[in-house]
Amino acid sequence: xxxxxxxxxxxxxxxxxxxxxxxxxxxxxxxxxxxxxxxxxxxxxxxxxxxxxxxxxxxxxxxxxxxxxxxxxxxxxxxxxxxxxxxxxxxxxxxxxxxxxxxxxxxxxxxxxxxxxxxxxxxxxxxxxxxxxxxxxxxxxxxxxxxxxxxxxxxxxxxxxxxxxxxxxxxxxxxxxxxxxxxxxxxxxxxxxxxxxxxxxxxxxxxxxxxxxxxxxxxxxxxxxxxxxxxxxxxxxxxxxxxxxxxxxxxxxxxxxxxxxxxxxxxxxxxxxxxxxxxxxxxxxxxxxxxxxxxxxxxxxxxxxxxxxxxxxxxxxxxxxxx
Amino acid sequence: xxxxxxxxxxxxxxxxxxxxxxxxxxxxxxxxxxxxxxxxxxxxxxxxxxxxxxxxxxxxxxxxxxxxxxxxxxxxxxxxxxxxxxxxxxxxxxxxxxxxxxxxxxx
Numbered sequence: 001x002x003x004x005x006x007x008x009x010x011x012x013x014x015x016x017x018x019x020x021x022x023x024x025x026x027x028x029x030x031x032x033x034x035x036x037x038x039x040x041x042x043x044x045x046x047x048x049x050x051x052x053x054x055x056x057x058x059x060x061x062x063x064x065x066x067x068x069x070x071x072x073x074x075x076x077x078x079x080x081x082x083x084x085x086x087x088x089x090x091x092x093x094x095x096x097x098x099x100x101x102x103x104x105x106x107x108x109x110x111x112x113x114x115x116x117x118x119x120x121x122x123x124x125x126x127x128x129x130x131x132x133x134x135x136x137x138x139x140x141x142x143x144x145x146x147x148x149x150x151x152x153x154x155x156x157x158x159x160x161x162x163x164x165x166x167x168x169x170x171x172x173x174x175x176x177x178x179x180x181x182x183x184x185x186x187x188x189x190x191x192x193x194x195x196x197x198x199x200x201x202x203x204x205x206x207x208x209x210x211x212x213x214x215x216x217x218x219x220x221x222x223x224x225x226x227x228x229x230x231x232x233x234x235x236x237x238x239x240x241x242x243x244x245x246x247x248x249x250x251x252x253x254x255x256x257x258x259x260x261x262x263x264x265x266x267x268x269x270x271x272x273x274x275x276x277x278x279x280x281x282x283x284x285x286x287x288x289x290x291x292x293x294x295x296x297x298x299x300x301x302x303x304x305x306x307x308x309x310x311x312x313x314x315x316x317x318x319x320x321x322x323x
Numbered sequence: 324x325x326x327x328x329x330x331x332x333x334x335x336x337x338x339x340x341x342x343x344x345x346x347x348x349x350x351x352x353x354x355x356x357x358x359x360x361x362x363x364x365x366x367x368x369x370x371x372x373x374x375x376x377x378x379x380x381x382x383x384x385x386x387x388x389x390x391x392x393x394x395x396x397x398x399x400x401x402x403x404x405x406x407x408x409x410x411x412x413x414x415x416x417x418x419x420x421x422x423x424x425x426x427x428x429x430x
Contacts, residue, residue: 034359034415041355059355080417096419127396127413136354139382140395210393231395 008109010038012275014065015292021072037062112238121205129211146231155235156184264295356415
């Protein structure tokens with residue numbers, strides 16, 4: 001049995017792992033099989049993470065966080081959690097391989113998943129012109145006309161990145177102003193290849209075997225229009241990834257995991273949550289990292305408060321536990 | 324077993340004229356999800372080597388193949404039988420999900 005299992009391998013998961021490992025808790029971190037490293041793995045330049053004055057590539061930052069966690073004894077497993085039992089003093093975590101792990105505490109840091117538009121044609125044309133990953137798929141739209149849907153930082157970053165390939169990038173946004181940071185907005189406004197389509201929402205994604213375009217509706221006048229496109233990148237935000245803990249942990253009205261005050265304590269004793277999965281507002285790499293730190297400190301405090309017989313049960317495995 | 328690389332020069336012989344069913348993994352260095360799914364495909368290739376041949380096409384080095392097969396999103400995994408595409412799976416998925424998608428070609 002483990003002292004702590006961390007589920008998730010983004011900035012919050014790895015920061016929790018660094019702190020837990022340095023507290024000699026020998027954490028097991030379940031990184032996921034194909035999404036290890038989290039959202040930053042699909043990001044290019046990270047310019048707002050302190051300590052990197054020239055910026056750093058997202059995947060490079062995540063590799064370094066992982067190395068830092070491993071240096072202090074974190075064990076990383078590339079598998080997916082398929083089910084969890086968080087009730088009771090001993091928590092069980094079952095993986096895709098069928099393996100089961102037990103621990104006295106769990107830190108849940110599963111982040112968030114891309115939000116879908118939920119319109120006709122989206123499923124069918126996903127991967128056939130409709131994409132959620134500009135860094136993966138931008139390459140295929142050289143000299144093409146594409147659009148990005150969304151008004152936040154990630155939408156601006158994608159639009160700006162996609163101008164490397166596309167001849168024209170429309171940004172479709174429901175409102176008449178952006179919530180993106182000023183620096184990202186200005187970069188997009190100053191780019192001659194980017195054109196904004198304000199006050200417009202996508203009502204359908206059109207095409208048979210490949211994307212042909214989108215149907216738009218003016219949010220002010222209700223007027224409908226069509227826009228021909230070769231590619232459509234959707235960047236309208238994220239939803240917290242909570243499907244594994246439904247019915248086991250309380251959620252907020254926003255769908256994030258509910259935590260007590262400024263702590264990481266969930267409604268279940270011994271279960272802590274960190275990062276985007278508890279954060280409806282900020283969702284930055286640095287806030288997630290800070291949140292992971294809080295969770296590890298809370299878990300450490302909880303483990304120290306456990307009765308001696310329980311703590312001893314976890315100290316037996318892995319056998320390398322040092323005094 | 325690491326999937327071998329196929330190029331525009333060898334695609335016809337290795338994929339289209341292959342007597343076995345072939346899965347072609349269209350990928351690129353700069354695609355994170357491609358790097359994540361690659362070891363999973365290697366495992367599937369090892370476990371089902373008698374049924375399925377798994378090869379890789381680097382889209383950076385072989386843009387004509389990417390264009391011909393209308394790749395717009397990677398990783399794109401296309402299954403070929405008798406020179407025809409019979410199945411397309413797009414995006415990195417965990418091994419059980421990928422095996423479910425490919426079940427008809429693994430059994």
